[in-house]
Amino acid sequence: MATAAQSRRYVRLVSWIAALGGLLFGYDTGVMSGALLFIGPEFGMTPTQEGWVTSMLLVGAAIGAMSGGRVADAIGRRTTLIIGGVVFVLGSLWCAVAGSVASLGAARTLLGVAVGAVSIVVPMYLSEQVPAAVRGRMVSLNTLMIVVGQLVAYLVNSALAHTGNWHLMLGLAAVPGAMLAIGMAFLPDTPVFYARTHRSNKASAVASRAGMSQQEVDEIIADHAAAEGRGQWQALRSSRWLYLTVAVAAVIGVIQQVTGVNAIVYFAPTLMNQVGMSTTNSVYTSIVIGLVSVVACWVGLQIIDRVGRRRLLLGGLMINVISLVVLAVVYGQAKGHPGLALLSLVVMAIFIASQQAAVSPTTWLLISEIVPMRVRGVGMGLAGLALWGANWAVAQFFLPLVSLLSAGATFLIFATLGLAAFAFVRVMxxxxKGRSLEAVGEQFRQRFERATRS
Known part of the structure; x- marks a missing residue:
């Protein structure tokens, strides 16, 4: 039995290495915000093509998210993350040498498959690998690493802005990809995967090393024994409470995207460029967004296990809605007015702060906690598919909507969707906080079975 100090060190090591997947996720989603300013003129791209190249990563991510959970169930969470790191390396290098819009779109799609799979499997790995008392902080470390990755992308873009070298901007993601693959090779898989593959002794040993109680280990083994012999799709179709629970997790995934966070992450430089900032200065505005994201996410990481997921999510959504309404008014008047342009950037920063301190960490965490153990692979995949599908829609249609309706009207649409998301969270x-994954699943089972009987 590991001592408490040994368990804490082990959990931190495991969490930091696995969270390199979040760093890659953040870098590859953030790097296009600056690189696009140089890729577009070089390839003579239209706004629709710019949206397409950006969103193809998200198409791949939807595929990766849908398949990543099943692959992780089949070959293990650890092995899936190692393969994901290798694909990151290959996709990043392909992006760097792409010579056409079609080639870049294809490379971004391959990269997206790795992004989507890793975005699901890292929270799955962490939520199954650490005790309930620290699960919120450790799983949310992945969200912190996402915004750190985005900040690194913004800094790289800014450092290379004077050269216009978008090839290097995109290719540098190969470095953390290699680090993820190598780091995961030295870590074990999770107690849940060992229980699924009938290695109870191994499950107990890994769980004990992480400081989990014997009760948590027994619940994991018992839950998988109860589901023995039934396929996950069969279990999902035949059990109303299971598919309703997965549906709630999928809606939570959509909630992370419906207020348009990635419209700001992907297109903040483009938006600021449209109201009069120079191309180089527009790239630098991403650093502001990135710094705010990292600080806010770090704050969220410190409080999520104390405040609770639901309360934090509701507060973040409400600040999002208010910020979007203000932004709709201010940004609409900002063209040709430097003061209003700067105020628009400040409001964007407030919006990002509430998103990264509250909405993003709680949604990723809740998805990893809510999906029941017996349909873990399929359920996480479906929730990830919903999240990445919403992300794709924002990336694909944001700039065309701005052209068609105006930026102000588009921000008001996001605000309305945010209100709907707030209502859903309040009710469903x-x-x-502080509950085992099995206990969370049992709560949903009782709720939906009671609703069925009534």
Whole structure:
């Protein structure tokens, strides 16, 4: 039995290495915000083509998210993350040498498959690998690494802005990809995967090393024994409470995207360029967004296990809605007015702060906690598909909507969707703080079975 100090060190090591997947996720989604300013003129791209190249990563991510959970169930969470790191390396290098819009789009799609798979499997790995008491902080470390990755992308873009070298901007993602693959090779898989593959002794040993109680280990083994012999799709179709629970997790994934966070992440430089900032200065505005994201996410990481997931998510959504309404008014008047342009950037920063301190970490965490153990692979995949599908829609249609309706009207649409998301969370999402994954699943089972009987 590991001592408490040994368990804490082990959990931190495991969490930091696995969270390199979040760093890659953040870098590859953030790097296009600056690189696009140089790729577009070089290839003579239209706004629709710019949206297409950006969103193809998200098409691949939807595929990766849908398949990543099943692959992780089949070959293990650890092996899936190693393969994901290798694909990151290959996709990044392909992006760097792409010579046409079609080639870049294809490379971004391959990269997206790795992004989507890793975005699901890292929270799955972490939520299954650490004790309930610290699960919020450790799983949310992945979200912190996402915004750190985005900040690194913004800094790289800014450092290379004077050269216009978008090839290097995109290719540098190969470095953390290699680090993820190598680091995961030295870590074990999770107790849940070992229980699924009938290695109870190994499950107990890994769980004990992480400081989990014997009760948590027994619940994991018992839950998988109860589901023995039934396929996950069969279990999902035949059990109303299971598919309703997965549906709630999928809606939570959509909630992360419906207020348009990635419209700001992907297109903040483009938006600021449209109201009069120079191309180089527009790239630099991403650093502001990135710094705010990292600080806010770090704050969220410190409080999520104390405040609770549900309360934090509701507060973040409400600040999002208010910020979007203000932004709709201010940005619409900002063209040719430097003061209003600067105010628009400040409001964007407030919006990003509430998103990264509250909405993003709680949604990723809740998805990893809510999906029941017996349909873990399929359920996480479906929730990830919903999240990445919403992300794709924002990336693909944001700039065309701005051209068609105006930026102000588009921000008001996001605000309305944010209000709908707030209402859903109030009614359907319970608090999961400090509870084992099995206990969370049992709460949903009782809720939906009671609703069926009534």
């Amino acid at each position: 999402v319970p608090e999961t």
